[in-house]
Each structure stands twice: as structure tokens, then as C-alpha cells.
Amino acid sequence: MNLRPLPAIMFEALVRAALLEDLGRAGDITTDAIIAKYHHATTVLAARQAGVVAGLDLAMLAFRLIDPDVEISVARPDGSNVMEGEVIASVIGPARAILTAERTALNFLCHLSGVATATASIVAAVRWHDAKIVCTRKTTPGLRAVEKYAVRAGGGSNHRFGLDDAILIKDNHIAIAGGIRSAIERARNSAGHLVKIEVEVDTLAQLEEVLGFAPDAVLLDNMSLEHLRRAVAIVGGRAITEASGTITSDTARAIAATGVDLISIGRLTHSAPILDIGLDYRSS
Incomplete structure (x- = not known):
């Protein structure tokens, strides 16, 4: 390594x-x-x-x-x-x-x-698939840099390090902004040319709407295996796909088999x- x-x-x-x-x-x-x-x-x-x-x-x-x-x-x-x-x-x-x-x-x-x-x-559980295991911002206060380093030591990869290195539009952002279009347009108008934009979705209908605004990545939150497979097919390589939501070593292999690019897991650092x-x- x-x-x-x-x-x-x-x-x-x-x-x-x-x-x-x-x-x-x-x-x-x-x-x-x-x-x-x-x-x-x-x-x-x-x-x-x-x-x-x-x-x-x-x-x-x-x-x-x-x-x-x-x-x-x-x-x-x-x-x-x-x-x-x-x-x-x-x-x-x-x-x-x-x-x-x-x-x-x-x-x-x-x-x-x-x-x-x-x-x-x-x-190890997903080694036969292409999905990368990534951590999140759910870290011990003050220990983020070293906990994310430890994830890398275990063969994983890092998600964003803080609120300032990528834009991740989540459900509350969308709700308060008044909808997906408004949230993404405001984010794109504000973001620098090196800042990527990811949008969280929890339904296939939301996913199709979000893809119309060409995000860099989509966060597929708490979707079933069938919905994850369908989501990957809908995206068709137009954006990075990330699965999240109470993932364990027992469930990660099946999630990786759906074809998602990333699997993000908060418990790697918080639990x-x-x-x-x-x-x-x-x-x-």
C-alpha cells in the first residue's frame, strides 16, 4: 500500500x-x-x-x-x-x-x-466490484484529518473533508431553496470552476429531474438494491453514483454489485x- x-x-x-x-x-x-x-x-x-x-x-x-x-x-x-x-x-x-x-x-x-x-x-467485502468505500464528515470533532487518514490506511477513500471543498446539496437545502432547480442553479452560480456539485436524491423521479441539470455526482440515499440498479442504469455514466444509508460489511457487497461508483459509510469514523x-x- x-x-x-x-x-x-x-x-x-x-x-x-x-x-x-x-x-x-x-x-x-x-x-x-x-x-x-x-x-x-x-x-x-x-x-x-x-x-x-x-x-x-x-x-x-x-x-x-x-x-x-x-x-x-x-x-x-x-x-x-x-x-x-x-x-x-x-x-x-x-x-x-x-x-x-x-x-x-x-x-x-x-x-x-x-x-x-x-x-x-x-x-474486503466489495473487492470483486469496482465500488470504492468512502468515509463522510461524521467524524470525531477535532480528529477529522487523522480519522480520514486511518480510512486510507484501511484501503478506503475519502469523501469531502469539510463544507468548503465541494458542494453537496441535500434534502433540506432543496426544501428551503424551494426546489431542485433553484438549489442547483444557485449552487452553480456560486461555485468556482474547480468545485464539484453533488445532489442527494431518494427517489428515481428526483434522480431524473436532477440529471437534467448535469450534476457531477448523485447521492442515492437509502435506496433499495433494485432502485440502486435502476438508478445506475438511468445515470448511464453521466455522473458519479454514490450509495449511502446504514451500510455494513454484510450489505456492502450486494450494494457494490448494483454498479454504484462509491459507497459512503459514516460508521467507519463515528462508530x-x-x-x-x-x-x-x-x-x-
Whole structure:
């Protein structure tokens, strides 16, 4: 997998804020009381269950922000499939720093690996079809960039990143604007030449009306499999087709078989369970 890492400037503030939240007003009083200042330790980040790794850069930064002398050797980089018990990375250095940063590092690593693992499961389910699995804006506040990165680590793709990089006209936009024509015409008059326009529809009649205004993409919301097949035929390649609406790994394969181009899934980021990863002590 050719996974491009995120520049540290995109997540350093997140990691710093998380560490500051955990350190509170007096720092790690447990570790400082129990562990000698110059004690060194060898530990490993190990998978407690099979999955896909994501978020190692955030975990590594957490350790190094506490003490730059912490050394990390990565065995299974982001995007790697790991088995239960497999070592992801070794973390060696001042024991106090390792213990103090442990929870923050694991919070990021477990969460983002969970997103990558959930994504990989659905990507695998549709592997015999052309549909791409994409995430949505249903992300944890403040974590959008890293959660969308984790989707890519799991083999998925990204939908728009925010309200400012594409126009997506949904049902409430249409209702308040007074209809599909009014909404699309206003959007087209406002959009720059590089901004794409997508319109959400939930009936075939709406789809036919929308296609008359030549959108770049159509969002086929909560349609049955039969309606999705018919929608793809109606579009006939004139626009990108995107299916959405409570999609799981059990239903994604059948949806992909209808011929849609994209399958968008909010739960990849808002409801993915963590991947259980632990920090295990090996030696002094």
C-alpha cells in the first residue's frame, strides 16, 4: 500500500492537547513517585487482536514529546495487517516518559487502528466490484484529518473533508431553496470552476429531474438494491453514483454489485470499535 504519511504539523497540536489534558496540574504523580528518574525500560506495542495498524506517528510523537530520548522502532507500519500477539513497534528509553505517555499514545493508536480495521473489513467485502468505500464528515470533532487518514490506511477513500471543498446539496437545502432547480442553479452560480456539485436524491423521479441539470455526482440515499440498479442504469455514466444509508460489511457487497461508483459509510469514523493494542514491558 502506498500510504502517504501525514505531516506532523497536522496532528502535533492534537497530541500536545491530549498530553496536557492527561498531565493536568501536577504531572504523572504515580510514575514520578514509583519509578527512578534515570531508569530505562524496553517495551513493545503489541496487538491483542488481528486488525490493521493506523496512528503510529501520533503514538510515537506522544512518547517523544514527553522525552525526546525515547527510541521507537517500527515493525509493522501504518496500513499493515497484524495478527493477535504481533509486535507493532518497540519503545525503548526513559521509563518515566514511556509510562506517562502510554495512555495518550494508545488512545490514538487503538482508535485509529480501529477505524482502519473497520474500513478494511468492508473494502474486503466489495473487492470483486469496482465500488470504492468512502468515509463522510461524521467524524470525531477535532480528529477529522487523522480519522480520514486511518480510512486510507484501511484501503478506503475519502469523501469531502469539510463544507468548503465541494458542494453537496441535500434534502433540506432543496426544501428551503424551494426546489431542485433553484438549489442547483444557485449552487452553480456560486461555485468556482474547480468545485464539484453533488445532489442527494431518494427517489428515481428526483434522480431524473436532477440529471437534467448535469450534476457531477448523485447521492442515492437509502435506496433499495433494485432502485440502486435502476438508478445506475438511468445515470448511464453521466455522473458519479454514490450509495449511502446504514451500510455494513454484510450489505456492502450486494450494494457494490448494483454498479454504484462509491459507497459512503459514516460508521467507519463515528462508530468503529477500537483495535485492542497494549504496551508490554520486556526488560530494563
